[in-house]
């Protein structure tokens with residue numbers, strides 16, 4: 001698929017997830033404390049909870065419902081109850097704007 005323009009990177013607050021929907025795909029956009037922007041599937045793999053309503057801690061996004069933390073770069077859970085990863089997506093910054101391709105990256 002084609003990357004979709006989201007917003008200026010400067011408009012995304014550090015450690016405050018932003019929910020976007022691209023072609024029907026819910027995605028949590030997170031700018032970490034180093035300023036890197038990540039795109040991670042917004043639906044927790046353990047339940048129908050929006051991860052964008054959770055908390056950013058270190059390099060993870062934590063589900064507020066039961067506490068599983070998902071790595072921002074891989075989508076892999078670091079703790080139970082979730083044991084399946086959520087997808088992650090390609091982020092590019094062009095002329096200061098964030099673009100996300102809603103095709104899940106293949107993580108080994």
Ligand code: FES
Nearest residue numbers: 044046047063066
């Ligand atoms: S719904 Fe996210 S950990 Fe249970």
